Amino acid sequence: MRRNNGGNYTNPCLTMHQPWASLLIHGIKRVEGRSWPSPIRGRLWIHAASKVPEPETIKAMEEFYKEIYAVNGISDLKFPENYPVSRLYFIPYRISLQKFLLRAGCVEVVGCITCDELQRWEEMPEGVRLEGQTDYCWLCEQPQKLIIPFEMRGRQGVYNLERKIYEAAVRGLRPMEAPYPIKFPLPDPKDSFSLKPGSLEPGTSKASKLGISSSLSEAIAGARGAASQFLTEKTVESFVVHETDSSVSTRTRNKSKENDQNVDGSSIN
Numbered sequence: 001m002r003r004n005n006g007g008n009y010t011n012p013c014l015t016m017h018q019p020w021a022s023l024l025i026h027g028i029k030r031v032e033g034r035s036w037p038s039p040i041r042g043r044l045w046i047h048a049a050s051k052v053p054e055p056e057t058i059k060a061m062e063e064f065y066k067e068i069y070a071v072n073g074i075s076d077l078k079f080p081e082n083y084p085v086s087r088l089y090f091i092p093y094r095i096s097l098q099k100f101l102l103r104a105g106c107v108e109v110v111g112c113i114t115c116d117e118l119q120r121w122e123e124m125p126e127g128v129r130l131e132g133q134t135d136y137c138w139l140c141e142q143p144q145k146l147i148i149p150f151e152m153r154g155r156q157g158v159y160n161l162e163r164k165i166y167e168a169a170v171r172g173l174r175p176m177e178a179p180y181p182i183k184f185p186l187p188d189p190k191d192s193f194s195l196k197p198g199s200l201e202p203g204t205s206k207a208s209k210l211g212i213s214s215s216l217s218e219a220i221a222g223a224r225g226a227a228s229q230f231l232t233e234k235t236v237e238s239f240v241v242h243e244t245d246s247s248v249s250t251r252t253r254n255k256s257k258e259n260d261q262n263v264d265g266s267s268i269n
Helices: 020-024 053-072 114-118 127-128 162-173 216-237 252-258
Strands: 012-016 033-036 042-048 101-103 106-114 136-146 150-152 158-160 173-177
Touching: 012 020, 020 042, 020 053, 020 106, 020 136, 042 136, 053 127, 053 136, 053 216, 106 114, 106 173, 114 136, 162 173
Parallel strands: 012 042
Antiparallel strands: 012 158, 033 136, 042 106, 101 150, 106 136, 136 173
């Protein structure tokens, strides 16, 4: 089993809503935005939650990525044919399920910096810098898709995959060809945690202001709208996060709202 240097994680996993999960696994999404810094480096398994995305949400996110890729001259961006959700069968959303499917795959988290640092990182293509729209930006490489889904339950935050699920899943990964592969260089190649908030030298992080066209501005606004819609739904539905269909205490809900505001839909990236 793989052991990451942060905390007690061996095979860390993160539950994400669609379409964000598939966009990350297909290598289109290169930055995962959160309100808290990444506790791990290395492989991060992605579990697609069971909430079916609205067509408007998918359209908004695809338009956002079309625009930021166009900044770097890529106009033939190919999106996933579908955005599968974590269900064993086609069952109405409000029916409680005991098990869910690990349907997505994994990425390598190579660093985590602040939004301001990413947007000022002149070494990075402008499209990548435009992905930085949240407090902390988890920098992801080497997307791999899981060919065969596995039964499991999602949880809140970063959690460890069960050993039996990991041992089966690791044999069914297929590398994905990203449309614009990016390598995020480490300040210290010998230290996997060297790319962290505050680690970029002032000279490296000083960049000209990002140019934003009217169409890009509209795409960013649309993506933010899609993200805030998810957060509103979680507020109304008692903060049902990460597809744990069991009841959640009021204290846990409040903590979730305070500490995990960027759960797959509360941020656009």
